[in-house]
Amino acid sequence: MRQGRPGRKRAGRERVSRPGSSRRGRNGEVLNLPRGDRRPRTGGRSAGRPSSRASGTSRKHVGPRRLPLVVLAVVLVGLLLGGRAAYLSVVQFEDFQALASENVSAEDLGRRGDILGSDGRELATSIQASKIVAAPYQVENPAKAAGRISGVLGDSGPGMQEIENSLTARDGDGGLAGYSVVAEEVAPEKVLEVEDLGIAGISTEPDAVREYPHGALASQLIGYLGDYRNAFGGVEAGYNDALSSGQDVDLTLDVAVQQQLQESLDDAVSDYDAKGGVGLVMKVDSGEIVGLANSPSYDNNDFAQAPAKEQRNRILTDPYEPGSTFKAFTMAAALEEGSVSPEDSFSVPDSLKVSGVTINDSHEHATERMSPAEILQESSNVGTTKVALELGGKKLSQYIQRFGFGETTGIDLAGEAAGSVPPYSEWSGVSIGNIPFGQGISVTPLQLAAGYATLANGGFEVEPHVAEQSETSGKGGKGDRVISGETSDIVRGMLQSVVDDGSGGYAQIPGYSVAGKTGTSEKIDPETGAYDDSYITSFVGFAPADDPEYLTLIAVDEPQDSMWGEKVAAPAFQEIMSFTLSYFNVAPDRPDYEAPRLSGSPERFDEDGLPGYPDAATGDYPAPNGRKQGGGGG
Structure with missing residues (x-):
């Protein structure tokens, strides 16, 4: 047991003032303390007593008979005063302790709950x-x-x-x-x-x-x-x-899941020499948080030694541009409004001009025909922008609000940030060309996870929480409907194809269907206000895809060597989601599925860490030339 650690001492803490003319008794009443009898004085002498010097008479001396009486009187007075002083010293300190105990008992000595x-x-x-x-x-x-x-x-x-x-x-x-x-x-x-x-x-x-x-x-x-x-x-x-x-x-937090989450997240941060990372495991129907991790972490037993930036719960305090993980919300809004259908086909070049600004895909490619599902599979910025143009900026802005972005989730923890979403009246001409794939807005990882829970659970909003549903928390259960169950089903299928056939292959889990989306977002230099060469890479998904139970988000801040969500974040997602499904005995929904991306498929990345995409005929993964683009790639 730790004892009396330096820095925790309350030197000189004063509960009550030192006694003067009054003090408080043990029951709080004011007690008047004697100050000694004093005769009134006039002109510096006792009233009615002539000065010996003024009268010229000699002083009277105490005779031998009176001396013993005077000495005895002095001794008695001294004993009385000494006894009184001792009494006051003992009683006063007992009173101080009693008062201190009264002040402490309700707070310092009362049992604090676990x-x-x-x-x-x-x-x-x-x-x-x-x-x-x-x-x-x-x-x-x-x-x-x-x-x-x-x-x-x-x-x-x-x-x-x-x-x-x-x-x-x-x-x-x-x-x-x-x-x-x-x-x-x-x-x-x-x-x-x-x-x-x-x-x-x-x-x-x-x-x-x-x-x-x-x-x-x-x-x-x-x-x-x-x-x-x-x-x-x-x-x-x-x-x-x-x-x-x-x-x-x-709490809803499970210690075993939390331990695995922190281990997987720490490994991702360490493997890519990243600045840090966050991770979350949540139930998609209720918003119960099963695991929540920040890397690096710290020991609360040595709280004073932890840097302030590590003490923040960054999953709810630090907004960032979500990048390609946001594309699923654009697609859901367009499907819900009937602006596009799953059967539609778009002509998708590798770049597109919007209000004089060029929007690039993450890799060069010839113009292709893509369905909405393929646009998500390939994480195409251009394809997503074309879907948004069909929907219209005003409608997209409304759905962004309906999914809860730009306001706090209501989690039962302090310090949650709302992120930043410009109202439609403040959109510029190029906003329809970058907001649809997660640029020009900021969200917290928690908001993103709550939004994906809505996509997964049939279209209902959830309120994330860490305490068990009770009178204490008042949390739990589904909220208002955001999208229809039909749209939710379609988007789940599209996100499953991202993992099965697209840019999320390293999230595959043997025996289970998995749905999710990669994200790579450029960070903004706070001094210049421009994008710099650092990234946040992420993966968010849920399983089983057909009947989701758990959702996991992994985001890694400034990884080195690779900026791609599939390479950096998806493996950590796969590890923690596999553990969670097994730990909670979730029955496999695809018992014979072997997760081909994890069982000997060709390498997904070239020597520069850039993603390749499977050839439709051979299934091989060529390594096309990559190029830096304005964020949002997978």
């Missing part, structure tokens, strides 16, 4: 400990006392100088304080040793230590409880009222 995983495992819990407190005005030799206390606490407690500062803390009037916390989170055996020192003015009080048994597991989601019971982020902050009142909070 945070539990869906399997009942403790993710955050409080362990009983003690704190060492002082009444500085009673400590006779602070330096010596500090040395003795420091010797007992050792490296687990504050340093000797910090302890001495606590023992010499001052109140608001400049006098030595009546109450000061010397050390917190002290183990029981250390408490006994401090008590055995017998230092006047030093005592102990009950305390509690917040522990995170799984260390870095889901640290950004769980949050952290700091000094004075201040909650920082995650469930600790989002459910602070419930936890403070002693209620446990049961």
